[in-house]
Structure formats: structure tokens, C-alpha cells
Amino acid sequence: MFWMLTCSILVFAQSKYTLSGYIKDGSSGEDLIGANVYVKTDQVIGTATNVYGFFSMTLPAGIYDVTFSYIGYEDQVKTIDLNSDQRINVSLKQGEILEEVVIKEERNDANIQSTDMGTVELNIEQIKTIPVLFGEVDILKTIQLLPGVGGAGEGNTGFYVRGGGPDQNLILLDEAVVYNTGHLFGFFSVFNSDAIKNVTLIKGGMPAQYGGRLSSVVDVQMKEGNNQQYHAEGGIGLIASRLTIQGPIVKDKSSFIVSGRRTYIDAIVTPFLKGTEFEGNGYYFYDLNTKVNYKFDDKNRIFLSGYFGQDVFNYVAPDNTLNISVPWGNATATARWNHLFSDQLFMNVSAIYNSFDFSVKSEFQDFNFNLFSGVKDWNGKVDFDYYPGANHAIKFGANYIFHTFTPYSAEGNFDDVEFGTDTLSNKLAHEAGIYIQDEFDVSKRLKINVGVRGSYFAQVGPYNDIIYGDDNSTIVDTVSYENGEKIADYTALEPRFNARFIVDPQSSIKAGITFTNQFIHLVSSSTSTLPTDLWIPSSAKVKPQIGVQYSIGYFRNFFDNKYETSVEIYYKDLKNQIEYADGYVPELGSDIEDNFVFGRGRSYGAEFFIKKAKGKFNGWIGYTLSKTERQFDNLSTGTAWFPTKYDRIHDLEVVAVYQLSERWDLSSTFVYATGQATTIVESFYVIGGQLQTDYGPRNGYRMPAYHRCDVSATLKNKPGKKYESSWNFSIYNVYSRKNPYFIYTTWEGDFAYGAVDVQAKQVSIFPIIPSVTWNFKF
């Protein structure tokens, strides 16, 4: 593979010059990610900006009409006499969003031309038009409207990509890993849409620059802040309010953005709880995003960004005998330095910190009890973009992470007696990766993106490994590891390959193979991500998860690229998948990895997608037919394959947006998915005079199908005013479908009385929910 890379680079030797620079939004100075730059000679030669808005293109000397374009912006064409290396910075003007006139036809076939498969880029402005629960714009819910992405449940931000679990998604906020993406048990994501610029979802054909997760990458970039003018924007909704302030620190050189959000459910609900059994419960969450950047010169720029968010649940017993406070949340900090070594070599160096902490503090009379868990990473990263010639875009880099995992730890005291989980210690691990990839044209029709990633992972001391006896509970020995001493380590080589073959100007075929390894794991006993979820490293007992994905797709556009369509087929083979043992009970003082069992997984399916990207009426329809199964020798299912809870046989999404007038936007979504596979009670028995339940086969029952329609309407103020104001009216679950949230079994009567009446019940949580949100910007 390296041989191929080097050979293809050496082919270039004649007098060629490099055109490079940045593409920005003309009014805010924000970098535009994925903006197109192209020239039309006998063929279209082009490139796109990276996540910092930088592009570089090397062409034979000559005069070119270079077009700069970005969806929703007016194209700019510059005539450039390329007789030396040139750097230009281009500012694009925002056009009428999604208006046909703005967008010329040439490069609107990016879906056909690129080697990307299973990759979707969402601009935050697009996301904002789609109706959502309680009017809270949520990127993680919007990506669930894409084929191949399944929702974790009613109103939930958790998602499954091509049958992969929620822990198999790499979710990045300005390169920092966000371990727990949900507020309020996953009903809201931690991403405040006002602070977000861009979201990229990669569900297949993961490029070599990403590693460490099997299923997908969700790469979220925060806005940099307007470096031209001060702006404030915000919104007042039913659940939360938002405020964002941004502006230049030094015009054209430096800017900042601060964005905050807080809920007021507690304030609204508390009066209603008085006197009920819920009295004393309180809950709120908030988050804060900040970012500053400074441009020293054309070659050097730094960015500092941070996120801090918390959920707090507290309970004070009405008679004050019990007092519980449960805060949890993420924090991330990213420092980045962009440096241009030359017009062809771009570098970014990042230093990243991220953490997730969960704790419980309780006081009950003389009894104090504190529980905490979490994960903390220090991450160093260097990435290079190298553009040796028009047909090559090479990326290479390395990264290193030091992980600290804190399993459930407890401390407490009763009167003067103290106790704690001191026999358990934090788990520490090194994770490192190095990668190189090249995207290049083999011929006019065939383009290849080939890469390889090398990964290393090691769990290190200090650590006390507790060895249990045959009963799995009595401690028979403790092995102590010194500071930095290796406990277990793993290396992996992960080749990545994607190819695109142009069939005709309107259609292409793409295929890819992706090998991935995942060294850190989260096994959730629930359907969504929870604050109590625990991440753990690979260790002597827990092997890395290994995935191979094969995919092939046909992409075709119709009517001058007005309609984009695609069919993608994938097969995923997964090893070392993890589940809890059948009789798992979460318990303090026991090492969670002793409760795991390991097995195989597979997922396969076909995704159909049709999208109308332009015009007053736009939107898409996605349909996925798929199957996701697992087989675990050490579960009661034995050698049989059983469906995972991520399995959705049919999954349909329809999104429609209509611009009724200058002031009114209407939109609607419809989703349908096969019911979740779940384990249900099949029979009953009596122990201790009480009815007990005996379960049927694991995930052997399908809940009723999930379907729902949402609508929304947005009314903007008249154009030309000094400020923008809009009212968003939305209705969630228009026809109030009682979608199953979970099923449980209950009974009346008792064995002592000779008879019981057993009944299965289904809980549905969100009926029809109208909401209204007021947004402003000035």
C-alpha cells in the first residue's frame, strides 16, 4: 500500500504551482468546512476545504477560472493566472438558503464524485428547520433521520449506526471525545445547537484519521465566533433558554463565542409536586460552550475551545431525613495550533482534555454515602494535510491518549466508622495511533482512498488485580502492579480502503473495506446511554472489539443533480462483543469486567436514500432493511444467534421542508421502525410466597412498531430589520401514536389469597406534544 502511495506521488514532476488558502463566510468570518474549489478544464479538478477551512490544489501553470462554492452561499469565480504558488483567502456571501438560483450545477454532484461512503455532512442551519421534541434543536436526533441510523428510543439522543451499540460511536466536539452525550437520561443531547457550526456523520468507510470505535464517527465543530461584528442570539423555549454572544476581539484576527443553555423544568414542576409522592425531587441541566481563536498571520492560528455541562438531580425528603444530590456531566478543553509549512503542507497540533464524572452524595441520618465514577483523558494529536498534486490529498498523523477510568467507587461513614472501596483502584491506559492515507485519481473514472492506521493500547499500573475463587466472589489473591507497569497490551493494524468508479456523469459505484479496533468499552444494560454507564479499558480479560465492514454502493443523480439517490449495502463482522452475564446485578466493590461475557456479532443491510437538496420544497426519504445479531457461548442462548436490541429490520424516514413564503417555513418528518427486540416474562413461579418471573429467550419478543409524525412551522420577522426574530411552532407526535417505550408485567392479588391476575403493560411516554420557541438574533 505504501508502495502505491509513493509511486503515485512520484509521477508528478513538471512545472506545477499550488493554489491554496482559506474559504470563509463573508459576514461572520467563520471558516467554511467542506467548501468546494474547482476548475473546469477537460475534466473537473477540484478539492474541498478541511475542517479549518483550508484548501490546497496543485495544477499545471496556466490561467484558470476557479470556482469557490458552498451550499447555501453564492458561488464566486476568480480568474487566476497560476504562474507561481498563490495563496488567496475567499469570503463567500450567504445566499438565500436552498434557493435554486444560487447553486450552479457543476459541483453539486459531490455525492457522485467523492470516495466518501456512508458520510453525511449536516450544516446546522439545515438541522434547525426540522421539527423536534419540545422545540429543542438537537443534532443527535436529527442524524437519526438518516438511513442506517437507528434511534435508541422515544425522544432519545442515543443512536445505533448500522447495528452498532451506542459505545461504538466516536462522538467528537472540537476533537475532544464526549463520553456521555445525553442530558436527562438521553432526552436531550449535550450539543447546544447555537454553538455548533457543522456536524459530520461517518457510518461506513471511516477514514484512517479516526480510530478507536467500530461503528461511526460524529464529528462536531463549534463555531469560532464572528470576527467582524458583535452578535447575540438566543431562544426561549418550553424546557430551556439559550443565549450566545460572539464577536471580534481583534477584527479579522481574533474572535470569541460564549454560548449557554439552562433548563427550568425544576422551577416549573416543583410547585406541582408539593404534596405528591414526588415532592422533594429537583432536576436541572445546563451547559456552556466557549471558544476563542487568534490568527497570528496567514501561517499560524490558534484555537482554544471548551465545553462544560452538568445535570443535577437532587432529592430532599419532605421531612428532611434523607438528602441526595446526584450531579454528573462532561467537560472538554481543546487547544489547537494550525500551521502552514508551505502551500501544500498544513499541520494541526491539538492538546485535548476531556472528562465525564458521575457522583451521588447522600445523607441519611448519621449515615453518609458518596459514590462516584468517571473517565478522564489527556490527548495529544498531530495531523498533517499534504497536497502534493492536483490528484492527491494525503493525510497523516499520530495521536496519544492517556485514559483514567474510575469504576464505581464509594466512601462513606456511619457515625465514626468509615468504609470505602479502597481495594479497587483506577484503571489507567495508554492508547496511541498513527495513520496515513491518500486519496488520488487512478484514472478519470477511478478514484481511490487508501489508508492504514496502526493502533496500540496498554492497561498499566498502579493497579490491584483481584483474583476470585471458583464461586466468583471470594477473594483468593491480589496481584499488584507498579506505577506504569504493563498489565495487558494490544496492537492492531487497520487497513482502510474506499474506491469510486464513475459510470457516467450522473452515476458512480463505490466500494470500501474498513478494519477497526475498539479498546475502550461501555456495556449498557439499558437501551440508552445513562450517567451510570461505565467505560472500561481493554484488559487481560477484556479483549479489544474488532470490526470489519464491507460496503458497496451505487450513487445516481437525476435532473441536473436536483435529486440525489443512492443504494448502499453493508456487511459487518464483529468480534469480542460484550454483554452482561445473565444474572448481572450492579454492585459496588465488584469489578465490572467480571460480570461480562464475550461473543460475536454481525450486521448486514441495505440502505436506500433519495434526496432533493434544492428548491423551495426539499427533503429526503431513507429506508433501511437490515439485521443485527449476536452469538454468545456463555449466555443462556448458547450457540444460537439472537437479535440485539439495536436490530431494526425496517427503518423508514421521510423529511420534508417547504418554504412557503419569505417569512414562513414548514417542515414535517415521519419515521417508522420495527419494534425493538426485548426479553419478556413468559411464565411465573412462586418463591417465598411471592410471584416471581421467568424470562423467555433473550430479545425473543418484538415490541410493536414505532412510528410517528412531527410537523413544525417557523415564522420569521420581516426581512431588513436590525434584528432577526422567529417563532417556531412544532407538534411532536401529531397523531399521538402510543409508541412502546417499555413493556413490563404486573399482577394483582397474591399467592396467599389463592389467585393472581397477571397482566402485561406497555408504557408510552410522549403523546402529542405541541411546543413553541422564540428565537432572536441581533
Add this chain to the structure above:
Amino acid sequence: MKQSNIYFSLITAATISLMLGSCTTDITLDIPAPEQKIVVEGTIEPGLPPIISLTSTVPFYGEVNFNELDNFYVHDAQVTVSDGVNTVELVEYCLNDLPEELLPLVAEFLGVDLDTAGGFAVNVCLYTVPDIFTGFPEFVGEVGKTYTLNINYEDQVLTSSTTMFPPVPPDSIYWEPHGNPENDTLVRLYIALSEPDPQGNFYRYFTRQNSEPFYSGYSSVFDDNLINGQSFKFTVDRGFNPSEEFNQDTYGYFWKGDTIILKWCSIDFPTYDFWRTLEFDSGTDGPFSSATIAQTNIIGGLGIWCAYGAAYDTLIVE
């Protein structure tokens, strides 16, 4: 200690809060008829003979009348218990055939309060030693022994074994008033325990309030992971009568004037694991939990065969 349950109750509380606007509907599950399994519930204690109940799983939803179920009780099974040296074959007794004075004993075993239930609603059948009526049965539990259970019924064979660990009597038991002075009639039961080394001891407790049978708490088992080798004081909930209406304000509390007997038992790990998984499963339901399969120690069936190294302590709340 099962303090981890604190945050699970929190999650349950949060779930309930979420469910304020939710809606629950009765549904019919479309499932094929599952096979019936034999359920064992057997105990042996120091100085007491083995008592075993053999029942079947009830494989359907809807109204179930235990008396009308032909095969709820497993009759005519061959049941033997062995301590490695001696073996005894148990015989089956059904309530309808028993003399009146033995009913309280059966009620005790089954955890049925004859006063509130107004007698037995079901013709209960149990297997025990043949010389039970002599008052001095020959085959009784002894600390340190391992008891093997063998059951043959039609073509099914069920086996299990359990070990009786030495009792660890509490140093003392005492009560403390309710944290809120307004509830001055309610008290909590406290235990002072010197937990012996080494790590690896398991406990189950029951309480008796006045004339009631012994009931276990909702969370009745403990390990010594956090308290190994320490002298420790802690509180336990009053054992809960399953046919009693749940009352959040009084749950776990005793009343002034009560006579409390604490039954504090040493158990083996399989017994601990069974009750821990069974109780955890009963205590959780909902989107944030998954099916926890009660870890039976019966090979070929469901249920539990357990030896209790029981110690008793009495407290009068005055």
C-alpha cells in the same frame, strides 16, 4: 453491602418523574406456550429438618387460581437429601391432610400470615422428613455440612447442593427513633456486627414483628466486600409481608411497642447470588434496566435450595 441500590432507586425515581406525562396500556403478548419447569424452594437450618416445596411454573398471563391449577404442586416426586453420610427420603404432606396445630409451622415456612390471610387459600403441599411429627426428627441441619438434594419426577432429574456456614450472631441489636420527630411512633432497627475475616461471607436476614411470620426485606442479602473484618453498625428494613399494601411512609420501620426478632443467617455464595438476582429483578422494571435472570442453584429446574446458618436475636421496642 448493597448500597449501590441507592442510585438504582434514584434512576427509578427519575424514571417515574419522567413518566408523569406517560401513558400505560394493557397489552396482550403474542407468545408461543413456553414449557413448564419445576420450581424448588427448600431450606435447612441448624436443628431443623429439610423442608421442600415443589411447584411448577405458570406459563400464561391472565387470572390464575392456584387451587384450580391441576399441576401447580408437583406430587409424588422422589426427593432425597444427603449430608454425605446419611440420606433421608422426604415424604409429601398436603395442608388438607395436616392436623390443625401444624398449620402455624407451615405458615412460617411459606411466609403466610394466617391472621391477615384468614387461613390458607391454597392447599399447600410440602416435602419433609417422615418423622416430622415426633417433634424430634433424626435428620436435622448441622453447621459445616453440605447437603445434596436429589429430585426425580417422571423423567426429570433435579439436583442441587448447599453448605451450612456457621452463624455470625450480631453483637447487639437496637433501635433508633425516626429522623423526623413528628413520626415519634416509628423506629428503625439497627445491627452491630463484628464481621469476621476473611472476606467471602454472605448473609441473609429476616425480621419478625410480634406474631407475624419471619419476612425478609426487599433487599435481604449482603456480602462483606466493603465491611470485611470490621465492627460495623447498620440499619435494616423491616421484613415485608408481600400481601401487605406498600406504604412509603412506614416501609422499613417498626413501631414502638413491637417485639422484634431478627433472624441473621450465614449463607453460601449460590444462595446469596440467587436472592440477590431475584430481588434485583423484582425491584427493577423499565427502560433503564434489563432482564436479570435469577441465578438458581437447581440443576434441571428453577428456585433455590439453601442452608441457613441462622442466629436469632430479640428486641422489645419500649
